[in-house]
Amino acid sequence: MNSFGKAAQLGARLVKIAATNPRRLSHVLGTALSASDDVVDNACDLLQLPVVDVNDLLPTSGDLWEIKMLMFPKTHASISLLEFTALLLLLKRARSQRIFEFGTFKGISITQLALNLPPGSDIYTLDLPDESLNTQFGTDPEDAAIAVETGKGSLVPADLRPRIQFLKCDSAKFDETPLVGKMDFVFVDGAHNFDYVKSDSEKGWRMLRSGGIIAWHDCRHQDPGVVRYLLQSSFRPARIGGTTVAFATKP
Numbered sequence: 001m002n003s004f005g006k007a008a009q010l011g012a013r014l015v016k017i018a019a020t021n022p023r024r025l026s027h028v029l030g031t032a033l034s035a036s037d038d039v040v041d042n043a044c045d046l047l048q049l050p051v052v053d054v055n056d057l058l059p060t061s062g063d064l065w066e067i068k069m070l071m072f073p074k075t076h077a078s079i080s081l082l083e084f085t086a087l088l089l090l091l092k093r094a095r096s097q098r099i100f101e102f103g104t105f106k107g108i109s110i111t112q113l114a115l116n117l118p119p120g121s122d123i124y125t126l127d128l129p130d131e132s133l134n135t136q137f138g139t140d141p142e143d144a145a146i147a148v149e150t151g152k153g154s155l156v157p158a159d160l161r162p163r164i165q166f167l168k169c170d171s172a173k174f175d176e177t178p179l180v181g182k183m184d185f186v187f188v189d190g191a192h193n194f195d196y197v198k199s200d201s202e203k204g205w206r207m208l209r210s211g212g213i214i215a216w217h218d219c220r221h222q223d224p225g226v227v228r229y230l231l232q233s234s235f236r237p238a239r240i241g242g243t244t245v246a247f248a249t250k251p
Ligand SMILES: C[S@@+](CC[C@H](N)C(=O)[O-])C[C@H]1O[C@@H](n2cnc3c(N)ncnc32)[C@H](O)[C@@H]1O
Pocket: 077, 078, 079, 102, 103, 104, 105, 106, 107, 108, 109, 110, 126, 127, 128, 135, 136, 143, 146, 147, 148, 152, 169, 170, 171, 172, 189, 190, 191, 196
Protein backbone atom coordinates (compact mmCIF):
# COMPACT_ATOMS: atom_id res chain seq x y z
CA MET A 1 0.00 0.00 0.00
CA ASN A 2 1.38 3.43 -0.86
CA SER A 3 1.51 6.39 1.53
CA PHE A 4 -1.77 7.89 0.31
CA GLY A 5 -3.50 4.56 0.86
CA LYS A 6 -2.06 4.35 4.38
CA ALA A 7 -3.15 7.94 5.14
CA ALA A 8 -6.69 7.12 4.00
CA GLN A 9 -6.68 3.94 6.10
CA LEU A 10 -5.44 5.87 9.15
CA GLY A 11 -8.12 8.55 8.65
CA ALA A 12 -10.85 5.91 8.50
CA ARG A 13 -9.50 4.22 11.62
CA LEU A 14 -9.37 7.50 13.55
CA VAL A 15 -13.01 8.17 12.68
CA LYS A 16 -13.95 4.64 13.82
CA ILE A 17 -12.00 4.96 17.11
CA ALA A 18 -13.54 8.41 17.74
CA ALA A 19 -16.99 6.91 17.29
CA THR A 20 -16.48 3.64 19.20
CA ASN A 21 -13.70 4.13 21.74
CA PRO A 22 -12.94 7.89 22.00
CA ARG A 23 -10.84 7.52 25.17
CA ARG A 24 -8.22 5.56 23.18
CA LEU A 25 -7.95 8.27 20.52
CA SER A 26 -5.32 10.27 22.39
CA HIS A 27 -3.11 7.15 22.65
CA VAL A 28 -3.18 6.66 18.87
CA LEU A 29 -2.70 10.36 18.12
CA GLY A 30 0.14 10.59 20.65
CA THR A 31 1.97 7.72 18.99
CA ALA A 32 1.53 9.24 15.51
CA LEU A 33 2.61 12.69 16.71
CA SER A 34 5.68 11.27 18.45
CA ALA A 35 6.71 9.37 15.29
CA SER A 36 6.18 12.50 13.19
CA ASP A 37 8.48 14.48 15.54
CA ASP A 38 11.35 12.45 14.16
CA VAL A 39 10.72 13.28 10.53
CA VAL A 40 9.05 16.69 10.45
CA ASP A 41 12.35 18.58 10.38
CA ASN A 42 14.66 17.06 7.80
CA ALA A 43 17.80 18.37 9.54
CA CYS A 44 16.67 16.54 12.71
CA ASP A 45 15.25 13.38 11.16
CA LEU A 46 16.57 10.64 13.38
CA LEU A 47 15.42 8.00 10.92
CA GLN A 48 18.10 9.08 8.45
CA LEU A 49 20.73 7.48 10.69
CA PRO A 50 21.39 3.78 10.06
CA VAL A 51 20.40 1.43 12.89
CA VAL A 52 22.61 -1.34 14.28
CA ASP A 53 21.10 -4.16 16.38
CA VAL A 54 22.76 -4.47 19.78
CA ASN A 55 23.32 -8.20 19.07
CA ASP A 56 25.46 -7.24 16.09
CA LEU A 57 27.96 -5.70 18.51
CA LEU A 58 28.71 -9.13 19.97
CA PRO A 59 31.95 -10.89 19.03
CA THR A 60 31.58 -13.20 16.06
CA SER A 61 34.09 -15.75 17.34
CA GLY A 62 36.98 -16.22 19.76
CA ASP A 63 37.00 -15.58 23.50
CA LEU A 64 33.83 -14.98 25.48
CA TRP A 65 33.36 -11.41 26.64
CA GLU A 66 32.65 -10.86 30.29
CA ILE A 67 31.03 -7.57 31.27
CA LYS A 68 30.56 -6.24 34.78
CA MET A 69 27.80 -3.87 35.84
CA LEU A 70 26.91 -2.30 39.18
CA MET A 71 23.20 -1.89 39.83
CA PHE A 72 22.64 1.55 41.33
CA PRO A 73 19.29 2.53 42.82
CA LYS A 74 17.06 3.98 40.07
CA THR A 75 18.09 7.56 39.31
CA HIS A 76 17.55 10.29 36.72
CA ALA A 77 19.88 11.69 34.05
CA SER A 78 21.84 8.53 33.52
CA ILE A 79 21.56 5.78 30.95
CA SER A 80 19.39 2.67 30.70
CA LEU A 81 20.50 -0.91 31.35
CA LEU A 82 20.38 -1.74 27.63
CA GLU A 83 22.42 1.39 26.92
CA PHE A 84 25.04 0.28 29.45
CA THR A 85 25.24 -3.07 27.72
CA ALA A 86 25.60 -1.39 24.33
CA LEU A 87 28.32 0.98 25.63
CA LEU A 88 30.24 -1.87 27.23
CA LEU A 89 30.14 -3.89 24.01
CA LEU A 90 31.51 -0.85 22.15
CA LEU A 91 34.18 -0.47 24.85
CA LYS A 92 35.20 -4.10 24.30
CA ARG A 93 35.11 -3.82 20.52
CA ALA A 94 37.61 -0.95 20.72
CA ARG A 95 39.85 -3.10 23.02
CA SER A 96 39.86 -0.08 25.28
CA GLN A 97 42.49 0.90 27.79
CA ARG A 98 42.23 4.67 27.46
CA ILE A 99 38.85 6.33 27.63
CA PHE A 100 37.37 9.81 27.96
CA GLU A 101 33.86 10.80 29.07
CA PHE A 102 32.17 14.20 28.63
CA GLY A 103 29.56 14.52 31.42
CA THR A 104 30.28 12.73 34.72
CA PHE A 105 27.12 13.70 36.62
CA LYS A 106 26.90 11.37 39.66
CA GLY A 107 29.42 8.97 38.09
CA ILE A 108 27.21 6.04 37.13
CA SER A 109 28.32 5.66 33.51
CA ILE A 110 32.02 6.15 34.27
CA THR A 111 31.70 3.50 37.00
CA GLN A 112 30.34 0.92 34.54
CA LEU A 113 33.05 1.80 32.01
CA ALA A 114 35.89 1.76 34.58
CA LEU A 115 34.76 -1.61 35.97
CA ASN A 116 35.37 -3.13 32.56
CA LEU A 117 38.84 -1.76 31.94
CA PRO A 118 42.08 -3.54 32.84
CA PRO A 119 44.27 -2.25 35.70
CA GLY A 120 46.53 0.57 34.58
CA SER A 121 44.00 1.99 32.10
CA ASP A 122 43.74 5.76 31.63
CA ILE A 123 40.22 6.84 32.54
CA TYR A 124 39.10 10.47 32.27
CA THR A 125 35.72 11.99 33.00
CA LEU A 126 34.95 15.70 32.73
CA ASP A 127 32.21 17.86 34.24
CA LEU A 128 31.64 21.41 35.37
CA PRO A 129 33.09 22.35 38.77
CA ASP A 130 30.39 22.65 41.46
CA GLU A 131 31.53 26.21 42.24
CA SER A 132 31.19 27.55 38.67
CA LEU A 133 28.51 26.60 36.19
CA ASN A 134 29.44 29.30 33.68
CA THR A 135 29.51 27.92 30.14
CA GLN A 136 30.94 29.44 26.99
CA PHE A 137 28.10 28.34 24.66
CA GLY A 138 25.16 28.75 27.07
CA THR A 139 23.07 25.98 28.61
CA ASP A 140 19.57 24.69 27.78
CA PRO A 141 17.14 24.77 30.76
CA GLU A 142 17.03 20.94 30.93
CA ASP A 143 20.84 20.74 31.03
CA ALA A 144 21.03 23.58 33.58
CA ALA A 145 18.67 21.72 35.93
CA ILE A 146 21.06 18.74 35.93
CA ALA A 147 24.30 20.73 35.98
CA VAL A 148 23.24 22.61 39.11
CA GLU A 149 23.21 19.37 41.15
CA THR A 150 26.31 19.07 43.32
CA GLY A 151 28.25 15.88 44.05
CA LYS A 152 29.53 15.14 40.56
CA GLY A 153 31.11 11.69 40.60
CA SER A 154 29.86 11.04 44.14
CA LEU A 155 28.37 7.61 43.32
CA VAL A 156 31.67 6.19 42.04
CA PRO A 157 32.66 3.44 44.53
CA ALA A 158 35.67 4.33 46.72
CA ASP A 159 37.88 1.53 45.35
CA LEU A 160 37.42 2.75 41.76
CA ARG A 161 38.00 6.44 42.43
CA PRO A 162 41.84 6.34 42.42
CA ARG A 163 41.75 4.82 38.91
CA ILE A 164 39.72 7.72 37.46
CA GLN A 165 40.90 11.23 36.64
CA PHE A 166 38.07 13.65 37.42
CA LEU A 167 38.50 16.77 35.27
CA LYS A 168 36.60 19.88 36.29
CA CYS A 169 35.97 22.58 33.69
CA ASP A 170 33.62 23.80 31.00
CA SER A 171 34.21 21.32 28.17
CA ALA A 172 34.46 24.21 25.69
CA LYS A 173 37.57 25.36 27.60
CA PHE A 174 39.10 21.89 27.89
CA ASP A 175 42.37 21.60 25.95
CA GLU A 176 42.46 18.13 24.41
CA THR A 177 45.86 18.67 22.72
CA PRO A 178 47.90 16.41 25.08
CA LEU A 179 45.45 13.54 24.46
CA VAL A 180 45.17 13.79 20.66
CA GLY A 181 45.20 10.33 19.02
CA LYS A 182 45.48 8.56 22.39
CA MET A 183 41.94 7.45 23.29
CA ASP A 184 40.38 4.09 22.40
CA PHE A 185 36.89 5.10 23.44
CA VAL A 186 35.12 8.45 23.98
CA PHE A 187 31.63 8.90 25.43
CA VAL A 188 29.85 12.22 24.75
CA ASP A 189 27.15 12.90 27.37
CA GLY A 190 27.64 16.51 28.49
CA ALA A 191 25.54 19.52 27.41
CA HIS A 192 23.03 18.79 24.66
CA ASN A 193 22.79 22.02 22.68
CA PHE A 194 24.21 21.98 19.15
CA ASP A 195 27.31 24.08 19.90
CA TYR A 196 28.36 21.83 22.80
CA VAL A 197 27.64 18.59 20.99
CA LYS A 198 29.74 19.90 18.09
CA SER A 199 32.59 21.09 20.31
CA ASP A 200 32.65 17.93 22.51
CA SER A 201 32.38 15.61 19.48
CA GLU A 202 35.16 17.35 17.58
CA LYS A 203 37.45 17.26 20.63
CA GLY A 204 36.49 13.62 21.22
CA TRP A 205 37.19 12.71 17.60
CA ARG A 206 40.63 14.33 17.77
CA MET A 207 41.42 12.41 20.96
CA LEU A 208 40.53 9.06 19.33
CA ARG A 209 43.18 6.87 17.76
CA SER A 210 42.50 5.28 14.40
CA GLY A 211 40.10 2.36 15.02
CA GLY A 212 38.80 3.97 18.24
CA ILE A 213 35.08 4.37 18.90
CA ILE A 214 33.10 7.46 19.89
CA ALA A 215 29.60 7.09 21.34
CA TRP A 216 26.88 9.64 22.04
CA HIS A 217 24.00 9.44 24.48
CA ASP A 218 20.59 11.09 23.89
CA CYS A 219 20.42 10.67 20.15
CA ARG A 220 16.61 11.16 20.17
CA HIS A 221 14.07 13.70 19.02
CA GLN A 222 13.89 15.33 22.50
CA ASP A 223 17.54 16.38 21.99
CA PRO A 224 17.56 17.94 18.52
CA GLY A 225 21.04 19.39 19.07
CA VAL A 226 22.48 15.88 19.19
CA VAL A 227 20.57 14.58 16.17
CA ARG A 228 21.16 17.72 14.10
CA TYR A 229 24.89 17.59 14.72
CA LEU A 230 25.24 13.87 14.03
CA LEU A 231 23.32 14.16 10.76
CA GLN A 232 25.60 16.85 9.46
CA SER A 233 28.83 15.37 10.81
CA SER A 234 31.27 13.43 8.65
CA PHE A 235 31.64 10.64 11.25
CA ARG A 236 29.08 8.29 9.60
CA PRO A 237 27.39 7.50 12.93
CA ALA A 238 24.81 4.74 13.45
CA ARG A 239 22.16 4.38 16.16
CA ILE A 240 21.84 1.28 18.30
CA GLY A 241 18.27 0.00 18.05
CA GLY A 242 16.11 0.37 21.17
CA THR A 243 18.53 2.87 22.73
CA THR A 244 19.45 6.55 22.40
CA VAL A 245 23.11 5.61 21.86
CA ALA A 246 24.82 6.39 18.56
CA PHE A 247 28.41 5.56 17.70
CA ALA A 248 31.07 5.91 15.03
CA THR A 249 34.46 4.29 14.46
CA LYS A 250 37.42 6.46 13.46
CA PRO A 251 38.91 5.17 10.20
C1 LIG B 1 23.30 13.71 31.46
S1 LIG B 1 24.52 14.15 32.61
C2 LIG B 1 25.74 12.89 32.44
C3 LIG B 1 25.28 11.54 32.92
C4 LIG B 1 26.37 10.52 33.06
N1 LIG B 1 27.15 10.36 31.84
C5 LIG B 1 25.77 9.17 33.43
O1 LIG B 1 25.20 8.51 32.54
O2 LIG B 1 25.81 8.78 34.61
C6 LIG B 1 25.29 15.54 31.83
C7 LIG B 1 26.41 16.14 32.63
O3 LIG B 1 27.07 17.08 31.78
C8 LIG B 1 27.52 18.16 32.56
N2 LIG B 1 27.74 19.35 31.73
C9 LIG B 1 26.79 20.16 31.22
N3 LIG B 1 27.38 21.18 30.56
C10 LIG B 1 28.72 20.98 30.63
C11 LIG B 1 29.86 21.69 30.15
N4 LIG B 1 29.71 22.82 29.44
N5 LIG B 1 31.08 21.21 30.43
C12 LIG B 1 31.24 20.07 31.15
N6 LIG B 1 30.20 19.34 31.62
C13 LIG B 1 28.96 19.80 31.39
C14 LIG B 1 26.42 18.36 33.59
O4 LIG B 1 26.91 19.04 34.74
C15 LIG B 1 25.96 16.93 33.86
O5 LIG B 1 26.58 16.42 35.02
